[in-house]
Amino acid sequence: MATFYGEHSKLLVSVDCIIFGFEGGKLKLLIGKRSMDPGRGEWSLYGGFVEAEESLTDAANRVLFKLTGLKKLYMKQVGAFGAIDRDPGERVISIAYCALINVKDYDDKLREQHGLEWVNLEDMPQLYSDHNDMVSKAIHLLRRRINTEPLSFNLLPELFTLTQLQHVYEAVLGEEIDKRNFRKRIKQIDFIEKTELIDKVTSKRGAALYRFNKRIYAEDPSFKL
Amino acid sequence: MATFYGEHSKLLVSVDCIIFGFEGGKLKLLIGKRSMDPGRGEWSLYGGFVEAEESLTDAANRVLFKLTGLKKLYMKQVGAFGAIDRDPGERVISIAYCALINVKDYDDKLREQHGLEWVNLEDMPQLYSDHNDMVSKAIHLLRRRINTEPLSFNLLPELFTLTQLQHVYEAVLGEEIDKRNFRKRIKQIDFIEKTELIDKVTSKRGAALYRFNKRIYAEDPSFKL
DNA sequence: CCAAAAGTGTTCCGTCTACACCCATGG
DNA sequence: CCATGGGTGTAGACGGAACACTTTTGG
Numbered sequence: 213m214a215t216f217y218g219e220h221s222k223l224l225v226s227v228d229c230i231i232f233g234f235e236g237g238k239l240k241l242l243i244g245k246r247s248m249d250p251g252r253g254e255w256s257l258y259g260g261f262v263e264a265e266e267s268l269t270d271a272a273n274r275v276l277f278k279l280t281g282l283k284k285l286y287m288k289q290v291g292a293f294g295a296i297d298r299d300p301g302e303r304v305i306s307i308a309y310c311a312l313i314n315v316k317d318y319d320d321k322l323r324e325q326h327g328l329e330w331v332n333l334e335d336m337p338q339l340y341s342d343h344n345d346m347v348s349k350a351i352h353l354l355r356r357r358i359n360t361e362p363l364s365f366n367l368l369p370e371l372f373t374l375t376q377l378q379h380v381y382e383a384v385l386g387e388e389i390d391k392r393n394f395r396k397r398i399k400q401i402d403f404i405e406k407t408e409l410i411d412k413v414t415s416k417r418g419a420a421l422y423r424f425n426k427r428i429y430a431e432d433p434s435f436k437l
Numbered sequence: 438m439a440t441f442y443g444e445h446s447k448l449l450v451s452v453d454c455i456i457f458g459f460e461g462g463k464l465k466l467l468i469g470k471r472s473m474d475p476g477r478g479e480w481s482l483y484g485g486f487v488e489a490e491e492s493l494t495d496a497a498n499r500v501l502f503k504l505t506g507l508k509k510l511y512m513k514q515v516g517a518f519g520a521i522d523r524d525p526g527e528r529v530i531s532i533a534y535c536a537l538i539n540v541k542d543y544d545d546k547l548r549e550q551h552g553l554e555w556v557n558l559e560d561m562p563q564l565y566s567d568h569n570d571m572v573s574k575a576i577h578l579l580r581r582r583i584n585t586e587p588l589s590f591n592l593l594p595e596l597f598t599l600t601q602l603q604h605v606y607e608a609v610l611g612e613e614i615d616k617r618n619f620r621k622r623i624k625q626i627d628f629i630e631k632t633e634l635i636d637k638v639t640s641k642r643g644a645a646l647y648r649f650n651k652r653i654y655a656e657d658p659s660f661k662l
Numbered sequence: 663c664c665a666a667a668a669g670t671g672t673t674c675c676g677t678c679t680a681c682a683c684c685c686a687t688g689g
Numbered sequence: 690c691c692a693t694g695g696g697t698g699t700a701g702a703c704g705g706a707a708c709a710c711t712t713t714t715g716g
Contacts, residue, residue: 216475216526220486222447225519225530250441261445264528268519292517292532294450294493301441303489305450305530307517356581375695392697393679415694417686600668617670618706640667642713669712678703685696 224304227272228259228343230290230350231279233315233330234367239383240315240330241347242279246340247327250300256340257347258328259306272309279326281319286312286366290350298342308346310353312366333383354384359437362403365424373411373419374398381437397437403429449529452497453484453568455515455575456504458540458555459592464608465540465555466572467504471565472552475525481565482572483553484531497534504551506544511537511591515575523567535575537591558608579609584662587628590649598636598644599623606662622662628654 231242246256260275262268269287277283290308298304315330323329331337333351338344358364364380365372378394398404405425410418456467471481485500487493494512502508515533523529540555548554556562558576563569583589589605590597603619623629630650635643 216473217449217486217529220449221489223450223487223489224442224445225448225450248441261442262448262519262530264446264448265521267521268517268530271519289516291514292493294487294496294532296490296492304442305487305493305532307519307530373695390680391695392681395696396698397678412687415686416688417693417695419695598668615706615708616668617708620669621671622705637714640713641715642666642668644668663716665714665716667713670710672708674705674707676703676705679701681699683697685694687693687695689690689692 224302225262225268226259226304226306227262227268227275228257228306228308228346229272229275229279230257230308230310230347231276232310232312232350232354232367233318234380234383235315235330237379237383239333241333241336242323242328242330243339244326244328251340254340255337257308257343258326262307268307272307276309276311279322279328280311280313281322282313282317286363288353290346290353293342293346295342300341306346308350310350312363314367314369316369351384355386358384360435362424362429362435371407371409371411371421371423373414373421375414375419377404377422401435401437402432403435449527450487450493451484451529451531452487452493452500453482453531453533453571454497454500454504455482455533455535455572456501457535457537457575457579457592458543459605459608460540460555462604462608464558466558466561467548467553467555468564469551469553476565479565480562482533482568483551487532493532497532501534501536504547504553505536505538506547507538507542511588513578515571515578518567518571520567525566531571533571533575535578537588539592539594541594576609580611583609585660587649587654587660596632596634596636596646596648598639598646600639600644602629602647626660626662627657628660 233240233242243255244258246252246254258275258279260271262271272287276285288310290310292305292307294305296303336347354363358381364377367380368376374395378389382389403425405423407421407423409421411421412418458465458467468480469483471477471479483500483504485496487496497512501510513535515535517530517532519530521528579588583606589602592605593601599620603614607614628650630648632646632648634646636646637643
């Protein structure tokens with residue numbers, strides 16, 4: 213490839229992944245302790261460098277696949293972080309990506325293998341470099357968008373109960389929601405589909421299982437919870 | 438500086454600036470024709486490369502200052518664009534920044550000097566590389582935020598009439614707004630302050646001039662128009 | 663005197679909120 | 690039989706949308 217812009221600096225570019233899961237009614241984040249210098253032993257998001265022959269999203273997907281074994285997971289760019297000394301090792305521009313996964317789909321061996329932990333968002337420790345900023349920007353993103361984009365389903369199994377869905381909203385928004393009002397609003401949303409199936413795990417009476425219908429959503433992707 | 442991460446690719450990183458102005462009731466964008474290869478002569482956003490010793494925001498401010506002569510203008514990151522072949526010249530990661538300026542503050546000589554034009558958003562031509570995507574992402578950002586962040590004042594002189602302010606909202610949102618309802622809502626917002634001054638330029642009767650009061654805003658930065 | 667923009671309230675309707683009780687079942 | 694979570698409706702408050710006429714003054 214020609215070097216049209218040869219006189220300019222080239223910089224290290226990385227992607228950092230903010231991986232949210234949902235379990236026990238809490239939002240959780242997958243983080244690990246850094247295994248290299250500088251910052252060895254500090255809590256950190258998991259990241260990777262962007263190589264010359266891959267796009268930013270490819271790099272983010274590569275890192276996420278390595279960590280979770282999952283392709284095609286829900287992922288959004290959070291933003292670029294570029295302070296000069298943000299990384300104590302070397303000058304690195306980092307693009308933060310946020311992913312939402314269903315903890316049940318996740319192979320726990322991979323977690324151990326990479327030395328990762330699920331931590332409650334409330335108990336977030338101090339993280340390496342500017343990773344706390346990335347996390348807080350990601351949460352703001354989720355809060356702003358959860359009412360107009362179908363984010364929440366990515367944190368749940370394919371079949372879920374309305375109570376589970378409500379708990380996701382409560383965890384993301386950080387506030388309690390009235391059960392009756394919540395269900396009233398859900399009923400108006402066509403792409404949240406009631407199935408004939410009943411979940412008997414979490415309650416004795418049994419709760420109806422629902423499903424996110426992608427096709428119906430695709431026909432009319434506007435909603436407001 | 439030590440090279441902790443030496444084995445990884447280094448990439449060109451640029452910032453591209455989406456500069457919005459407001460004039461004649463329309464949102465306008467400042468763009469120019471590329472003066473270098475590849476893409477010489479194509480319409481393009483104005484950008485610059487990020488050098489080793491400057492942060493992303495420093496780079497964006499540097500480019501914006503060069504173009505507008507203005508420091509401290511309103512600027513937001515739109516996002517990072519990183520497809521492999523997004524720039525036909527060479528692999529470049531680009532971070533898009535959106536700036537809002539008051540056209541009256543802007544020195545038109547600088548515009549001519551850089552060969553820039555104000556174009557109506559509605560008549561946007563095809564732009565170089567993925568710059569059209571950047572612009573459309575920036576507009577979505579403005580639309581989402583104009584009701585909860587004090588963006589609009591950046592597009593107006595320090596003193597403005599309510600009709601002008603309404604036109605800004607209409608241009609950004611792309612829809613007409615009822616004058617009485619708009620003014621009712623404005624009255625509830627403490628940091629939009631009526632002055633004693635009267636503008637006689639746009640009307641024979643004269644219109645009251647208003648001002649955005651930063652101090653009052655800082656005390657309570659939550660509002661909803 | 664008239665064209666042109668500024669300014670001003672009320673009513674209606676739909677949406678959001680608050681709120682409490684019965685149901686089904688496993689243990 | 691009782692503890693546990695599932696499921697349901699209504700009334701009142703509030704906020705947003707629709708809507709038309711009077712005022713001022715420069716030309």
